[in-house]
Amino acid sequence: MDTGILLHCLSAWLLCMGLLAVTLRRNTLVMLMGIELMLNGVNLSFVTFSRELAQINGQLQVFFIITIAAVESAVGLSILVNVYRNFGSIKTDRTNTLRG
């Protein structure tokens, strides 16, 4: 089978795993890791397309995404620290006061 297809399948699989982690796991830390996984899935997709179409744009985009992802996890982790201070836990079933 063509490497391209394999890589696309891998990126889609990474995205789905990340999505599952975000939506199903109660631990907020794991949710953050899931987000990272999704971003990396997208990165892989970009790079694959870049390779297939022989264009540099996709790889360029990946650098931006890696930067944003780093910033995002820094912000996310600092939010988590505050969440832990306020609720005494980082499980999402405890941090559910924002409801109607």
Place this chain on the structure above:
Amino acid sequence: MSDFVNSNLPLWILFLPLFGFVLNGLVYPVLAKGVSRTKNILAGSIAVAAMLGSFVAAVLGFLQLAQGSAALHTSVYQWVELSDFSVGLNLHLDRLSSVMTLIITGIGSLIHLYSIGYMSHEKGAARFFAYLNLFCFSMLLLVLSDNLLFVFFGWEGVGLCSYLLISYWYGESANADAARKAFLVNRVGDLGFVLAMCMLYAKFGTLTFAQLLSQVSPESAAFLTGVAILLFFAATGKSAQFPLYVWLPDAMAGPTPVSALIHAATMVTAGVYLFARMHFVFELTPAVMSVVAWTGALTALLGGTIALAQNDIKKVLAYSTVSQLGFMFLATGLGAYHAAVFHLMTHAFFKALLFLGAGSVIHACDGEQDMRNMGGLRKALPITHVTMLLGSAAIMGLPLFSGFFSKDEILFAAEAMPRGSMGLFAAGLLAAFLTAIYTVRMLQMSFWGKARKGIHGHESPLVMTLPLMVLALLATVGGFLGVPHEWAHRMGLSGHLISDWLAPVVPVAAFDMEGAPLSEGMVSLIAVALSVVGILIGRSMFKNNFGLPLPALGRLLEAKYFVDEFYTALFVRPLYKIGELVSKTLEARLLQNLGTWMGVGSAWSGDRLRTLQGGDLQVFALILLGGLSLIVAISLFWTNV
């Protein structure tokens, strides 16, 4: 300065009364506190000054027209500007408008002046003067506008002011009822006006008189019949013709100057003006015109007979106005527009005079209006008596008084015009005969004979008698503006001034001088003879008792043929019934519960929906995902289609 005034004369005529209204309205809170003669006089002076200024402008405009200008045109502003429809406030002072503005501002000024005296004992008369000025503004807008839409604004404006002034003493519910009745009956007619405008616009795409005039052609006569019927219906409402005349006698609940200005001299003649202005439509619809003529004749008889049995001095004059308006409609229906406008003018003189005289009587008798409690006022009110006599002579059509010329012209038209007939002529003669009887009866009951209830009135102050004297002069000599051509040449006058003046704007009736069954002299002779007989009959019949010789007939007439009762049974009661039904079912069951249902419904659905907002971060994430998928799905679907 003079250029500034002269170049925009229609503007000055129209807006000075509005300025007076605004000024009086603004100072009203200051003037309204307590009864004060000075404050009332101040308010009255503002109003009179505004009207006099307007009158001067109207005279200047008249002079410019007399020097040869066809019309003075001023565009004030463009109101609606669409690709195929534009309408704006454009003032057009032509010869017909000029006659109307002179009547409105001239008689208006006199009545404003009179009101200073009449309203001096009132609390906060500034309100009265403000309304009166607003009325004059609306009426002037009605006669100056160059398109039907702004005529309609004026038409509604005078209706509104009529409502406000009839219910001026709103403390008594009878006055408020009368005002409501006037307003509602007028609305019935106004519907016709609106529909006529819609039809004209749909067909010709314009509402401007000049453009309508150029586009109307005999090919569209069938269509125009509908327009003419609707316009006639509108006119019956405003000008108190059968079957919509019932509001006018009730409108006498307002202060007497209001009755003189609005319900005798100006507003009620708006229908006649409309006919003269839209003559090009009516000329193409002879069937409608004969209906108009017969309605006028019927109304003249109806008003004249009811006036025979009324005891309220203002009610007599009100029914007399209905009757005289019938004469004007008779003339318009025959196509004798100039005769109608001429009678409109002389009627404005003598009926304003009679109303103001009646007001002077009422003022002197401390608000007494029932003539059975008067009598013998001749000595107490000498000036009022003499002026009322002159006015009565004019309305009865005694030779050389103004009503003589105008009424005889209409009677002659009734038999000499192509559309005339002996039936219309006889109806007109009978109405003229009735006029003499009820006028003498009114004089007999109020001025002559012995004082009955021992009322010792006092003559009104000069500010009230001066307008009476001026109007008496006009009512006496005003007829010489319309001396018939044949006689005018013999008398050395230049001709029939009114018809010559109006000829460029309104088609002047072609009298069939040769083919007429009776010559104009014969018509005058018969009319005068009938009037004299009427006077003698009235004098002898009502010398001692004021009822008619036939008690049953008297009761029928006093009850106004039970028309009001008939309308109550036919329209008012069923409307009340429907209203009651709606309030009991629709309102009580549905509308009142609707609010509760809406509240309960929102609470219920809110209760269901709030579970979505569970506070769980991951549910939010899922919903986010769902939304995103939906958007992606839709956009994919869209691009595929």
